[in-house]
Amino acid sequence: DIQMTQSPSSVSASIGDRVTITCRASQGISSWLAWYQQKPGKAPKLLIFAASSLQGGVPSRFSGSGSGTDFTLTISSLQPEDFATYYCQQAHSFPPTFGGGTKVEIK
Amino acid sequence: EVHLLESGGGLVQPGGSLRLSCAASGFTFSTHAMSWVRQAPGKGLEWVSAISGGGGSTYDADSVKGRFTISRDNSKNTLFLQLDSLRVEDTAVYYCAKLSTWYVLNWGQGTQVTVSS
Numbered sequence: 040d041i042q043m044t045q046s047p048s049s050v051s052a053s054i055g056d057r058v059t060i061t062c063r064a065s066q067g068i069s070s071w072l073a074w075y076q077q078k079p080g081k082a083p084k085l086l087i088f089a090a091s092s093l094q095g096g097v098p099s100r101f102s103g104s105g106s107g108t109d110f111t112l113t114i115s116s117l118q119p120e121d122f123a124t125y126y127c128q129q130a131h132s133f134p135p136t137f138g139g140g141t142k143v144e145i146k
Numbered sequence: 147e148v149h150l151l152e153s154g155g156g157l158v159q160p161g162g163s164l165r166l167s168c169a170a171s172g173f174t175f176s177t178h179a180m181s182w183v184r185q186a187p188g189k190g191l192e193w194v195s196a197i198s199g200g201g202g203s204t205y206d207a208d209s210v211k212g213r214f215t216i217s218r219d220n221s222k223n224t225l226f227l228q229l230d231s232l233r234v235e236d237t238a239v240y241y242c243a244k245l246s247t248w249y250v251l252n253w254g255q256g257t258q259v260t261v262s263s
Contacts, residue, residue: 040208073249075191082241082253083191126191130248133205137191 041065041129045138051146058114060141062127067107071131074103074112077140078123087112088130117143148172148252150242155257162232162261168225168242168254176200176220179245182227184238185256192238195227196245210236232261 042065052058062072070090075083085094087103090110100115114121122145127138154166166182181196195216196205204216215228225242242254 071248075250082256083250084253085249085251088246088249128191128248128250133196133248134193134207135248136193140190 040134041068041132041136043127043129043136043138045125045127045141047141048139049142049144051144052117053146054117054119056117056146058117058121058143060112060125060127060143062105062110062112062138064108064110064129064131068129068131070106071129072103072105072110073128073130074101075126075128076121076123077126083126086125114143148244150244150252150254152240152242152254152257155240155259157260157262158232159263160232160234160261164229164232164259166227166229166240166242166257166259168227170223170225170242170244173244175218175223180218180225181243181245181250182214182216182225183241183243183250183253184236184259185241186235186238189238194240196248197225229259232259234261237261 044063072090074087077083086097091103102113124140124142126140149171151169177199179198182194197216201218213231217226237260239256241256243250244252
C-alpha cells in the first residue's frame, strides 16, 4: 500500500493567516491526490482533486500544488469556518490511502 | 442534489454480524462506483471496500478481506456492506461514498458500528 504522511499533525493559526499543510507519498502518484476537510461530528468534504483542481463551490483561498511524491494544501487567508481537520488521499491505486490528518486550530 | 443515507449500524458483540445500507438519490446510481470508508473514534479515515457501477468488480482492504462483503442493488439505488466476524477494532463510523475514479465526490452522514462485549 502507498503510505501518505502529512505534516504538521496540528497547527495553531489566527484569522487571516496563511496556512500550508504538506503531504508526502511513499511512492510516486503523479497528480492523483485529493484534499478533504472534516469538521467535528461531520463527514469529510472534498476540497481539491488531481492535486490542484478546486472542487465546485470551494472558496478560492484554498489551493493545492505538487506532483510525484510531494504535495501542499494552502489556505491563503484563514477564515473562522476553516478551523477543521484536513486529510490528503492518494487516488493512484487501491487501496486509496489517507494521510493521518492535520488539525487547524485557533491560536 | 446528491444524497446518501446510511442505516443499519448498532452495537454488536465480537464475532457478530451487521448489514449496512446506503440509500442513494440525486444522481444516476448505476453509473458510479461506490465505496465504504470508516473512521475509528478519534482516528483518521480508512478505506474499507469499493464496488464498480455495474457491481461486477469489488475491492476490499486487507483488514476486512474475507469478513466484509460489499454489494449493490441498482434497481433500488442502494449500496450494502455485510459485516461478518466483527472485531473490536472494527468499531467506527462507516461512511457511504460516491466515487469518481478513487476520489470521493460525496459522503453520507455516517452510521456508527460498535463492537463490544
